[in-house]
Amino acid sequence: MPLLQARNVSKNFGGVQALKDVSLDLPESAVLGLIGPNGSGKSTLLNIIAGVEKPTSGLVTLDSKRIDNLRTNRVVRYGLAKTHQIPKPFSNMTARENVAVAVLYGRRNIHSPTPALEEADRILSMVRMGSRKDAPADSLTVQEKKRLELARAIATGASILLLDEVFAGLSPEELKDSIQLFKKLHDELRFSALVVEHVMRAVLSLSQKVMVLEEGRVIATGSPDEIVHDEKVIQAYLGSKNPAA
Amino acid sequence: MNIQKPGLTLYGLFIVMAFLAAAALLFGVAVSSILVFLLIYAALAYSINFITGMIGYVDFGHVLFMAIGSYALATLVSYYGANPLLGVGAGAVLGLVFALGIGLVILRFRGVYFAIATVVLVLAAYNIVLQFPQLGTGGEIIFNLTLQPLTPYFTIWTIVLIEIALTYYVNRSRIGFGIRAIKSEEDAASSVGVSPQRLKLIGYMLGGLFGGAAGGVYSWSTSGVTAGPAFDFTFSLLMLAMIIIGGVGTSIGPLLGAVVVYIPSYFLLTSVAQAQPLIIGLLVIIMALFLPDGIVGLLRRSNERLRLVLE
Amino acid sequence: MVAVELIVRDLAFGLMLGCVFSVVAHGLNIIWGVVKVVNIAHGEFIMLGAYGAYFLNLFAGITPLESAPVNAVIGLLVGYAFYYAFLHRELRNKQTITLQSEMVTLAATFGLSLFISNLAIILFTGNPVGVNYNPGTLQFGYLHVPLAALYVAIVSILIIAGTWLFLEKTFIGSTIRAYSQDVTATELVGANPATVASLATALGFAVTMAGGALLTVWVPVGINPLMGALYAPISFVIVVLGGPGKMWGSLVGGLTLGVLIDLVQAFATAQIAYAAAFLILIPVLVFRPGGILK
Numbered sequence: 001m002p003l004l005q006a007r008n009v010s011k012n013f014g015g016v017q018a019l020k021d022v023s024l025d026l027p028e029s030a031v032l033g034l035i036g037p038n039g040s041g042k043s044t045l046l047n048i049i050a051g052v053e054k055p056t057s058g059l060v061t062l063d064s065k066r067i068d069n070l071r072t073n074r075v076v077r078y079g080l081a082k083t084h085q086i087p088k089p090f091s092n093m094t095a096r097e098n099v100a101v102a103v104l105y106g107r108r109n110i111h112s113p114t115p116a117l118e119e120a121d122r123i124l125s126m127v128r129m130g131s132r133k134d135a136p137a138d139s140l141t142v143q144e145k146k147r148l149e150l151a152r153a154i155a156t157g158a159s160i161l162l163l164d165e166v167f168a169g170l171s172p173e174e175l176k177d178s179i180q181l182f183k184k185l186h187d188e189l190r191f192s193a194l195v196v197e198h199v200m201r202a203v204l205s206l207s208q209k210v211m212v213l214e215e216g217r218v219i220a221t222g223s224p225d226e227i228v229h230d231e232k233v234i235q236a237y238l239g240s241k242n243p244a245a
Numbered sequence: 246m247n248i249q250k251p252g253l254t255l256y257g258l259f260i261v262m263a264f265l266a267a268a269a270l271l272f273g274v275a276v277s278s279i280l281v282f283l284l285i286y287a288a289l290a291y292s293i294n295f296i297t298g299m300i301g302y303v304d305f306g307h308v309l310f311m312a313i314g315s316y317a318l319a320t321l322v323s324y325y326g327a328n329p330l331l332g333v334g335a336g337a338v339l340g341l342v343f344a345l346g347i348g349l350v351i352l353r354f355r356g357v358y359f360a361i362a363t364v365v366l367v368l369a370a371y372n373i374v375l376q377f378p379q380l381g382t383g384g385e386i387i388f389n390l391t392l393q394p395l396t397p398y399f400t401i402w403t404i405v406l407i408e409i410a411l412t413y414y415v416n417r418s419r420i421g422f423g424i425r426a427i428k429s430e431e432d433a434a435s436s437v438g439v440s441p442q443r444l445k446l447i448g449y450m451l452g453g454l455f456g457g458a459a460g461g462v463y464s465w466s467t468s469g470v471t472a473g474p475a476f477d478f479t480f481s482l483l484m485l486a487m488i489i490i491g492g493v494g495t496s497i498g499p500l501l502g503a504v505v506v507y508i509p510s511y512f513l514l515t516s517v518a519q520a521q522p523l524i525i526g527l528l529v530i531i532m533a534l535f536l537p538d539g540i541v542g543l544l545r546r547s548n549e550r551l552r553l554v555l556e
Numbered sequence: 557m558v559a560v561e562l563i564v565r566d567l568a569f570g571l572m573l574g575c576v577f578s579v580v581a582h583g584l585n586i587i588w589g590v591v592k593v594v595n596i597a598h599g600e601f602i603m604l605g606a607y608g609a610y611f612l613n614l615f616a617g618i619t620p621l622e623s624a625p626v627n628a629v630i631g632l633l634v635g636y637a638f639y640y641a642f643l644h645r646e647l648r649n650k651q652t653i654t655l656q657s658e659m660v661t662l663a664a665t666f667g668l669s670l671f672i673s674n675l676a677i678i679l680f681t682g683n684p685v686g687v688n689y690n691p692g693t694l695q696f697g698y699l700h701v702p703l704a705a706l707y708v709a710i711v712s713i714l715i716i717a718g719t720w721l722f723l724e725k726t727f728i729g730s731t732i733r734a735y736s737q738d739v740t741a742t743e744l745v746g747a748n749p750a751t752v753a754s755l756a757t758a759l760g761f762a763v764t765m766a767g768g769a770l771l772t773v774w775v776p777v778g779i780n781p782l783m784g785a786l787y788a789p790i791s792f793v794i795v796v797l798g799g800p801g802k803m804w805g806s807l808v809g810g811l812t813l814g815v816l817i818d819l820v821q822a823f824a825t826a827q828i829a830y831a832a833a834f835l836i837l838i839p840v841l842v843f844r845p846g847g848i849l850k
Binding site: 301303305350351353354355356357358360361362364365366368369370372373375376428429430431478482485486489520522523525526527528529530531532533534537 | 594596642645655656658659660662663664666667668669670671672674675678785788789792793796825827828830831832834835837838841842845
């Protein structure tokens with residue numbers, strides 16, 4: 001039984017159909033890549049799963065409990081956390097306080113600040129930000145803010161992470177570093193993840209399976225290797241013969 | 246926040262409160278009739294601090310709760326001959342209930358929309374109160390109590406003491422983390438499990454509760470209530486000004502703000518009464534633009550030792 | 557028939573009052589729509605506009621209609637200064653205004669509102685003054701329409717139409733519209749965002765202060781330092797009704813409010829009428845947060 005399921009999810013914005021009959025399965029500890037051109041509906045799908053938006057029709061279930069009608073903060077209690085494409089740190093706090101909020105309000109059963117801050121320190125070290133724990137969140141670099149997003153999502157105790165372009169905008173060096181970090185975290189924590197990404201290299205090297213969206217529909221699903229050779233996918237990324245480039 | 250010596254601010258505030266109690270007991274009526282209004286101002290400042298200071302939702306209509314408390318006490322005392330303490334309690338409960346009802350609707354509006362909704366609610370309430378002759382002609386109720394100034398004094402003193410302790414506790418507890426997260430990024434807060442709706446409602450209801458209680462003591466101390474002054478924006482504005490000047494969200498800021506706003510108004514009343522709100526306005530502008538944490542922020546920046554203890 | 561005549565009369569006066577409400581709110585609408593800031597001191601600038609008309613009438617002998625353009629020029633300068641003193645620090649280098657910046661601007665303009673109204677009490681005293689301007693009345697059957705109110709209504713609509721034309725048809729106008737959609741878009745057309753934002757703010761103030769002059773026709777003996785406390789909330793409601801940034805929204809919101817107040821007043825009291833006018837904001841925000849216009 002897959003852990004996270006979406007069934008025939010559709011979403012209309014006014015007259016525009018952003019998603020049409022999208023279904024997906026995310027089994028335990030799996031990493032599913034989600035790619036597609038700009039405006040193909042990736043972020044909308046992520047938002048619906050995370051409870052930020054409600055689907056026009058269709059279902060999302062987590063361990064066969066319906067979650068598409070829940071608010072974001074309720075969904076977090078079920079063990080699902082999403083990062084923001086544009087990082088949204090709590091700028092009036094330090095890095096460790098940012099993470100402590102997630103520890104306190106996730107599903108970790110840690111309710112007092114002192115142990116929460118200690119736990120936050122541990123998680124920050126895990127994402128290699130231990131040395132920056134006392135830095136005010138708004139003084140962090142873009143890469144550090146993205147790591148902070150990741151740290152907060154992990155800190156909620158989520159078993160499913162929805163990662164919205166956490167690898168975008170990084171230098172090749174930072175990207176390599178981040179991919180390696182992600183693999184290490186995944187080995188340790190065994191979460192499952194839905195990874196939305198423009199950076200093809202990251203998606204292909206992390207995911208066991210990749211799903212391709214175009215204009216709100218799924219046009220291909222398969223292993224990374226199958227996807228790069230799929231005619232329809234190459235068509236969708238018109239202009240670049242090889243999307244991996 | 247990086248506070249190194251937790252508790253020092255709280256102990257300091259308790260010492261100040263002890264002095265205020267001693268001053269009233271030693272010098273009696275002369276001092277307590279001045280200080281009672283300082284404490285009412287402080288109680289109001291702490292009450293608006295729960296929603297505007299801590300959560301960042303600017304409440305221009307907080308005087309509504311004060312007015313509700315004032316009317317509750319005035320009605321109970323003048324029509325039913327009740328003990329004023331009961332009136333204060335009724336004011337607090339009514340403030341809480343109104344905050345719950347209003348909050349469920351208007352806390353859904355964000356930022357400026359919330360602020361504007363609070364403005365129109367007060368104006369509407371003012372016009373509605375004038376409709377009820379039961380509340381006195383022109384919304385006026387006056388009563389005569391053989392005033393024992395120390396009773397209202399120690400009532401408001403107790404209210405402020407509770408507010409200080411609660412503010413301090415909330416800031417340091419789990420709920421404080423959630424509240425600061427909402428203040429910074431409401432959406433991001435809910436994406437890590439914080440329920441903004443619930444925490445905002447808690448803050449607003451605390452504001453309503455203490456606003457109502459302070460309003461009760463206010464009409465007790467002034468032996469009456471009239472709709473004009475009761476719903477006058479002046480008090481809403483003073484409350485906002487006090488926390489902006491003192492330092493929003495902090496435990497000590499509202500008291501500092503109350504001192505800055507009230508004490509000069511008492512002594513300057515006869516000489517340059519007009520200049521007082523003018524100076525407050527100027528201070529608010531300067532604080533809002535250049536010193537977002539008010540006097541507390543200024544003190545923390547000026548002295549390393551203060552930076553580590555002031556909360 | 558008497559009841560019908562009364563309703564027609566109230567409707568006519570409500571529409572004319574609505575026009576002047578519209579123009580008074582319109583300046584707020586421009587600033588709110590473009591730079592996404594609500595100026596809490598809006599009412600104080602209406603008040604200054606009204607005093608402007610009063611003093612121009614007193615010393616230069618000109619009518620409120622003639623003071624409006626003079627006020628507008630002053631408003632441009634004041635608005636430009638206001639942008640750099642109050643908004644620039646919070647808006648520069650930002651794509652969208654954050655909640656934190658929103659709070660800062662609310663608090664700072666709130667302080668400004670306190671400052672200006674109390675300065676006005678010192679300078680102008682608390683005693684209300686008025687402008688005497690009465691060009692006669694026009695008679696339609698049983699309906700007597702004061703020409704002053706009619707002229708003001710027409711000028712109000714012209715001002716709103718003028719700003720609409722300016723924003724739709726001129727290059728500067730389209731740059732301002734681009735800024736309101738997306739701050740980066742202004743850079744793409746080669747304009748400096750701060751310049752665009754300050755221009756929009758100046759335009760908003762020009763309209764506000766001109767509106768203050770026109771308003772004096774409706775408050776013949778009521779110009780006073782605290783009048784902003786009534787007209788600012790009315791402006792907030794109008795802009796929310798019409799939808800911030802929608803130029804014709806000011807007129808729709810203003811007319812709705814003007815008619816609502818005059819009609820409710822006919823059947824109940826003035827207090828109930830104003831309470832209704834303010835409370836209408838709440839259901840609109842709940843059910844149509846973008847305003848009543850599509």
